[in-house]
Amino acid sequence: MTKTPYPGTQSIRRAMSLLKAFTDAQPEWGLTDLAQAVGLNKTTAYRLMTALENEGMVARDVHTSAYHLGPGAIVLGGRALRTNDLHITSRAELEELAGDTGESATLEIRVDCDVLIVDQVQGAHVLGAAQEIATRWPAHATSTGKVLLAYLPVTQCEELFTVPLVRYTEKTITDLAELQVELAQVRAQGYATVHEELELGFVAAAAPIFNHNAEVIAAVSIGGPGARLQASHLQGVVNQVIQAAKRISERLGFVNSNSD
Amino acid sequence: MTKTPYPGTQSIRRAMSLLKAFTDAQPEWGLTDLAQAVGLNKTTAYRLMTALENEGMVARDVHTSAYHLGPGAIVLGGRALRTNDLHITSRAELEELAGDTGESATLEIRVDCDVLIVDQVQGAHVLGAAQEIATRWPAHATSTGKVLLAYLPVTQCEELFTVPLVRYTEKTITDLAELQVELAQVRAQGYATVHEELELGFVAAAAPIFNHNAEVIAAVSIGGPGARLQASHLQGVVNQVIQAAKRISERLGFVNSNSD
DNA sequence: AACTGCGGTTCATATTATGAACTCATCGTA
């Protein structure tokens, strides 16, 4: 996938692809299956996994000797989350957003053609999104995803979607051309919304966060049941999200009028 | 450090030690410093870091080109967290506890001012607690409850008890101030016990389970008839419970604050 | 302009990772 492998890094790439084989859908692997799935020789996989096990990145079921991700991965992920300065900077804004709107506020970044929830503050309402930090959602069916895709160079965006856009509801945009139209609109208006495109009844709005270099590095969103986020009310929420995103961007060194 | 390095894994061990250099205290590294801190040749460090960067495990500040942990680490950690749920992780320890002591071992979480039994392994003895998974007991009269309350912020703990503490036996703590004293003691010693406070003749000891974020998310306990768990023997049981809780915590990514 | 410190690159070398073939343990089934 990633071209131009820097020389001398074969085993790291292999080790990482082993780690990435542990998904939510398949969190446990036997050695032989794992090796086959990743396309490695069994011995090589065994050696790499043993190393990863010694480092605590994976662990094994005492009984079945099946591999699963280990505490080392949790520790590392926790550190990555905490030390992310975007995360630190945004926290207060998320809390304010969630407080003002009563809905759940999230901070998300893009990872390939998914978005990753980096931080979340629950809304006041009982009915709302569950705690989902570190989970991923498809970019094309989320408001944050649309924002993060919209500000990508068109070519780069197209490269991401080599496989068909997965349908989640009847409203999901599954046509790439149609998505591009939507993204153009998002760019034009500076925010994105989803209306039941990921899940029936779920509505959300997102706005981009710019870094000091005027690149979009993340998106904030507010999401909740469509019953509460109806058109009249939604526009107000959209504005709040935009303002919050703008404040975060400024704290990251973004200056609106482009200089340099 | 780790003895008997399995052959053919040098670069993985090195890559992992690079990743582990990113602590909360030092979340950002320049290449040269990092290489020196980890004890690697600069070129080697560069090569490994480039590989890790391509895999998304680390990322760099656009401006300073300093390394920090990347989204890949967050994703991985999230998966590890969701995969490693408490049940799976604790099961073996519960079994060992129950096996070693002959008494019933439980895993419990707090729900409002009750504790909920999430998992349980019966002891060998016939006379013991019945199978109680998914049942609730009052937190103020159980060892696990005391543990789970003890590590709560005091204000939050007080908010829970708007109604009087229910008396179950003549030993039940029903005075809130007295309970707070007991909880302080629990915090100080790192474990809790009950002596016939829930039921005459029933004695138990519990210890806290910490997650990767150093929050107490659950408690393990051993409980049985006071006739078998007398003072002399109880201390040994307490230690076993503490050790089991500690091992579970570690597997959940908890790192004792005096390391790093 | 010269200096310093840093990220990044080159390339000959042998250390290192590799994988085919093997053993051993376990488990389901006949």
Place this chain on the structure above:
DNA sequence: TACGATGAGTTCATAATATGAACCGCAGTT
């Protein structure tokens, strides 16, 4: 209970791989 199948773990000759000393060139300092 024996037997075959499956999967974890080991061995070892091989060369492909990672290695690191020395190098470049840029950016910020003095």
